[in-house]
Amino acid sequence: MPKKIKIIFLGTSAFGVPLYEAIGQDARFELVLTVSQPDARAGRGRQIRPSTIKTIAQKHNWPVITPAGIKDASNTISSLRPDLLVLCSYGQIVPSEILAIPRFKALNIHASLLPRYRGAACVQAAILNGDQESGLTLMQMDTGLDTGPIIAQKKIKLNGRETSPLLLEILSQAAPDFFRENIILWLEQKITPRPQVEKDASYAPKLTKEDGLIDWQQPNIKIDRQVRALLPWPGTYTFLPDRKYLKILSGFPGQPVAAAKPGEIQYIGNEFAVACLKSYFILGKIQLSGGRPLEAKIFFNGHKEYLGKNFFSAPDCKIES
């Protein structure tokens, strides 16, 4: 390839950073523009802050724009005459008029083995469903939500103890090599994308705060998956017997038992555990609102009054601070 490939990168979250920097620093490519989501109020104090990708762009002095709607950037994008458009967790559907601009098309790197888990919470979905494997998909974009034909995939085996932040990190770090291994073949048109098998498709819609509420009537395996999957947001939570909001940050499933009263807090084998459906969930780290994260053992050592009482997971418990 005699000439540099002109790339426009679309991304917002930290997940895309390794890939983004790899592209920006690759001599074969010329990063002509970065498109990210607009600055938004976030965090305590609701300060206005830029997206992670925008922050990285500014650090390298790479050109970046943050249109409210990607359509607003349509003219800017076409005037740069990009050869390729690469998207990684950008957060907006890109319309066909923009997808049609680059001659090597618009590609998306998605953190699941499509057609499984189209959508935003793809990594969480893999853990929530107890999948044996996860991975990355390089795909050609169309106007649907992660529906375009697949160019390449990379599988990652799961050991069943991953948390979302960890798996996200693993996939994020794997993205640059995965991209480099396939992009040249793509540019040389040695790969024919294959359409997704529609009947195998599933969706992982954005999570909500409600998804984090623990139902102690479930088997401990499910609760364990929920705890690992929903970090760091929305997080899993329950309510103490006096209805204080309590985050469950970690734990693991205990041995099955016949008679367990779901929700009951118990001291078992030198650990603090909560009864769920025919089993116990051993508590690891927990966090009260206003408090820092700490081992359940440390907290309950000073609160023996909770033993034998029940956690609430009733919907009438308001989420309060």
Added chain:
RNA sequence: CGCGGGGUAGAGCAGUUGGCAGCUCGCCAGGCCCAUAACCUGGAGGUCGCCGGUUCAAAUCCGGCCCCCGCAA
């Protein structure tokens, strides 16, 4: 000015009609026991976040400051 909780012994917490600072765990010493994460006895350990004010007397009331955290995104 988005809403809110908190800084008290090594850890987690209680303690506002102001009056010599408490609980659980841990730690040290000893005891019981085949043994123990169990139990019993004794012990060490605190400028009550910082500064100032009110008062005979402040962890507790008033003012200012620093730090930590939850919700919300």
